[in-house]
Amino acid sequence: MRLIFAGTPDFAASALTALLQSGHEIVAVYSQPDRPAGRGRKLVPGPVKQVALEAGIPVYQPASLRTPDAQAELAALNADVMVVAAYGLILPEAVLALPRLGCVNIHASLLPRWRGAAPIQRALAAGDTETGITIMQMDAGLDTGAMLLKVTTPITPTDTGGSLHDRLAVMGGEAIVEALGQLQAGTLVAEAQDDGQACYAHKLSKEEGRVDWHRPAVEIDRQIRAFNPWPGSYTDLAAQRVRLHQAVVVPLSDDVRPGTIVRRDRDGIDVRCGQEGLRIQQLQLPGARAQSVNDLINGGKPLLLVGEELH
Secondary structure, three states, rough: OOEEEEOHHHHHHHHHHHHHHOOOOOEEEEOOOOEEEEOEEEOOOOHHHHHHHHOOOOOEEEOOOHHHHHHHHHHHOOOOOOEEOOOOOOOOHHHHHOOOOOOOEOOOOOOOEEEEHHHHHHHHHHOEEEEEEEEEEEOOOOOOOOEEEEEEEEEEEEEHHHHHHHHHHHHHHHHHHHHHHHHHHHHOOOOOOHHHHEEEEOOOHHHHHEEEOOEEHHHHHHHHHOOOOOOOOOEOOEEEEEEEEEEEEEOOOOOOOOOEEEEEEEEEEEEOOOOEEEEEEEEEEEOEEEEHHHHHHOOOOOOOOHHHHHH
16 A cells, blocks of 8 residues: 655654565655754754655655645645654644545554553553553544554563553554554454543653652552653752662551651662652662662762651
8 A cells, every 4th residue: 555654753663664564655754843952952853754764765844734735745645544653743634534544543552541642651650551552543533533453562560661662662563564454455343432431641741750759659669660761750869869760669667757768778778658668779860870779889979878858
C-alpha cells in the first residue's frame, strides 16, 4: 500500500524503521519542525526525520495541518493509509478523511485505558500489571477511535519509563506491520472502545517529580521508575536538590517522621515513608553525575546522614 507516515520522536522512529522493511511504499513522512538543541541551540532534526532522510523519503514539516495548502499537499500524495505515531500535531477531520483507508495510530497503551499524552509513564506509576500497543482507527476524538489490533506486555517490578518505552517502541513497529497486512487482506475487525473504562494520561511535568515522603513507599518506588529518565524524581536536603534514579521498597518500622533517613550504608539509604521505607540505591547530587550510594560513600561526602530529613 501507499503510506504516509507521521511521527517525530524515537518511539515513532522504531515504527518507521519496521515499515521500511515491510514492503509497503512510504511516499512521504510528516514530522514536527526541527527544534533547537544543545549549547549552540542549533536546529536539530527529530529521530523520525533522520530515519526518513537516510531512506531517501521526502519529509514534510508543516507547523499545522489545518491550512488549505497543507491539506492540498497531503491529498496530492494519494495515500491508501496514513500511519501516525507520537506525531505531536492534531489531525483535523479533513485530514483524517484524505487517505483511502483513513488514518491509523500506534498508541502505547491498552485502550481505552490511558488515552492521552503519557500512557507509558501513567501505567507504570499507577501500578498496572500489564500494558501494550493498540493500533487504532483515528477519529475526531482524543484516542477514541475503534481498536484494530492489540498486543500486550507485562510491566515488571524493575521496569522504568525508559525500559518500557523501548520495549513498546519495538512492539509498535511489529504491530503496525501486522495490522496493515490484515487491513490490506480485509481481515481486520474494528472494536469500539468502552468510554466508561477510559482514563486520561495527562502530560508529564517537571513539578510532578517531587517526592512526597508521606505517600506509601510502593507508590514512590513506582514514581521513581515511571519518571526515569524524564521528568525524573527529586527531593530536597536543606538547600540541595537530590535526584533519585533507583530505589527499592524495604520494611521499616522506625517511628519517625516521613522523609527521615534511618539507615545509611553501602547498600543504600533508607528513608521512612508514609508506609514502609524506601532504600535509595542510585542518586544524583547537584552538579554531579548519577552515582550509587556506595560511590557516594567512597567519595567521602558527608551528605544524606542518619537523622537528616528529606523534603
